[in-house]
C-alpha cells in the first residue's frame with residue numbers, strides 16, 4: 001500500500017485534514033484510526049445522551065494521570081475520544097471561540113501574523129455550516145453575529161446550531177450574571193467572549209443530532225476512491241528513510257490491527273493527528289524526542305528533540321452547586337426512569353424535550369470579575385518575581401523551553417494586567433454537576449455552576465514509559481503547580497456563589513450543597529478543591545508551535561523540527577490553553593493544515609518543473625489562494 005498522505009488519527013483535526021486533502025483527486029490520502037465508526041450509536045448522536053453508554057468506556061482512551069502532587073496525590077482521568085471523529089464524538093458539543101487576544105498571542109510568540117485572529121477567522125468560518133436561530137431559539141435568548149459565521153453550503157462542513165430546548169433556570173442565571181456586570185454577549189464566537197450568553201453547539205439543526213468530525217468531514221465523502229480509512233488501526237511508529245545528516249524523511253507508517261503488524265508507504269507527507277497525548281506518544285515511539293526518556297522506555301532514539309511531550313497544559317474544572325425549588329432539572333431524568341423514557345421518545349418523535357439539549361449558557365470571566373485590584377496586583381507581582389523560577393521548574397531541565405515558558409508567562413501576565421486574560425469559564429448546569437456520585441448525595445433537584453480554569457500557568461508533560469504501542473503514557477499535567485492558577489480557581493468558586501444567590505437566580509436557591517457552607521474561607525475552599533478538581537479534557541501544548549530556540553516542536557507550517565515531511569495537526573500544537581472550549585479551534589487548525597499542505601505541494605511541483613513560467617504561476621497561485629480565503 002502506498003499513499004501520498006498518511007494521517008495518523010481519524011479524530012477532530014485528522015478527518016478535517018484528510019477530507020480537505022482528498023478533495024484534490026490527483027492525490028491519495030489514507031487515515032489510520034485506532035477506534036471505529038461510532039456515528040450510528042445513540043450515545044453519540046442524541047445530544048442529551050452525552051457521556052452515557054460506551055461514550056466513556058470503549059470510545060474513550062481515559063488516560064490516567066500520574067499522581068498529582070498539588071491535588072492530594074490523586075490520579076485524574078483525562079478523557080479523549082477513540083473512534084472516527086475522535087473527541088468530537090464524545091464531547092459536550094459546545095462550540096464557542098476564544099478571545100482574539102489569545103490567538104494573537106500565538107502569532108506574537110511565533111513572530112508570525114498568519115496565526116492571529118484576523119487571519120485565522122476565515123478558517124474558522126470555512127470549517128462551519130451555521131444555521132441561524134429559529135424564532136423559538138431567538139425568543140429563548142440566542143444571539144449571533146452574522147459576520148462571524150460560515151454559511152457556505154458547499155464549503156462549510158461542521159453543522160453548527162442551537163438546541164430545541166432550554167431550561168428556565170438558564171435564563172435566570174444569565175440575568176443574574178448580567179446583574180453582576182457581565183455584558184450580554186452578541187455572540188460567544190465573536191472573539192470577545194468576556195460576556196454571558198448561549199453558546200453555539202455542534203448540532204445539525206435539520207434533525208437535532210450531534211455533528212462530529214465524522215458527520216462533517218467523512219460520511220458525506222466516504223465514497224472518494226482516493227481516500228482510504230482504516231479503522232481499529234493503532235499506529236505503532238513512523239518509518240524513516242536511512243539518513244546521513246539533513247532532515248529525517250518519513251517513508252511509511254507501521255500499525256497494528258488485531259495485533260497484526262502492517263505498514264503503509266508514504267510518498268509525500270505524514271500528518272500526525274492523534275491528539276495532545278496520542279501524537280507525542282507516536283512521535284516518541286518513532287524515536288523522536290528526548291533521547292534519555294526514549295532509551296529508558298526501550299525505544300532507539302532517531303532524532304533528539306527534547307521538548308516532545310513537554311509544555312503540556314489543560315483546563316481544570318470545578319463546581320458550586322445548590323439545592324433548588326425548581327421542579328424540572330436534569331436530576332429528574334436520573335431519578336425517574338419512566339420520565340426519562342418518555343423524554344427519549346419525545347426526542348425520537350419530535351426532536352425536542354430534555355434530550356435535545358446540550359445545554360450551556362456560559363459566561364467568561366475577566367480577572368476584574370474575580371479579584372480586587374489589590375489582590376490582582378499582588379498576584380501579578382508575585383508571578384513576575386518568580387517568573388524564571390517557575391519557567392525552570394516547568395521545563396524539565398530544558399533551557400530553550402525555560403525561555404519559551406517564560407515568554408508564555410510574560411504574555412499571560414500582560415493579558416492579566418489588561419484584563420484580557422479571561423481566566424475562567426462559568427457555565428450554568430440545570431441540575432447537579434459536581435464530584436459526588438448520585439448514591440452519595442441527597443436525591444433532590446440542583447442548580448450548578450461549573451467553574452473552569454481557562455488560563456493555567458502550570459505546565460507538565462506526557463511521555464511514553466514503554467515501547468509497547470498499547471501502553472498508556474505517563475501523563476502529568478502538573479495541575480495547580482502555579483499559585484495564580486489556585487487563586488483564580490478559588491476566586492471562581494466565590495464568583496459562582498455570588499451568582500447562585502444573585503437576583504433573579506436567588507428565587508430558586510434553597511441552600512448550598514457544594515462546596516458547603518462550612519467552606520467559609522478561601523483556605524477552606526482551596527483545601528476542598530484540591531480533593532475534587534477534575535480535567536476539563538482540553539489538553540494542549542505537548543508538541544507546541546513555537547520557535548525552536550524557545551523549545552517548540554513544530555514551526556508555523558506545522559512541520560516537526562528536524563523532519564522533512566512530518567506535520568502535526570491537532571491540539572498538541574496549541575502552545576497555551578485558550579479561553580474557550582477547544583474544538584472550534586481544532587477544526588480551524590485542521591483547515592489551516594490542509595491549506596498549508598496543499599500550498600506546499602503545489603509550490604514544490606511548480607518549482608520542480610523546468611518551466612520558465614513557474615514564478616508567474618506561483619504568483620497567481622498565492623494571489624488566488626489569498627482571494628479564496630478572503631471570500632469564505
Ligand SMILES: Cc1cc2nc3c(=O)[nH]c(=O)nc-3n(C[C@H](O)[C@H](O)[C@H](O)COP(=O)(O)OP(=O)(O)OC[C@H]3O[C@@H](n4cnc5c(N)ncnc54)[C@H](O)[C@@H]3O)c2cc1C
Pocket residue numbers: 008009010011012013014032033034035079080081082083084085086087088090091092093094095096233234235236273274275276278279282536537538539569570571572580581582583584586
Ligand atoms: C469528554 C469531553 C468533552 C469535551 N467537551 C468539549 C466541548 O463541549 N466543546 C469543545 O469545544 N471541546 C470539548 N472537548 C475538547 C475537544 O473535543 C478536543 O480538544 C478536540 O476534539 C481534540 O481534537 P484532536 O484532533 O486534537 O484530537 P482527537 O479528536 O481526540 O483525535 C485524536 C484521534 O487519534 C486517534 N489516535 C490516538 N492515538 C492513535 C494511534 N496510536 N493510532 C491511531 N489512532 C490514534 C484517537 O482515537 C482519536 O480518534 C471535550 C473533550 C472531551 C474528551
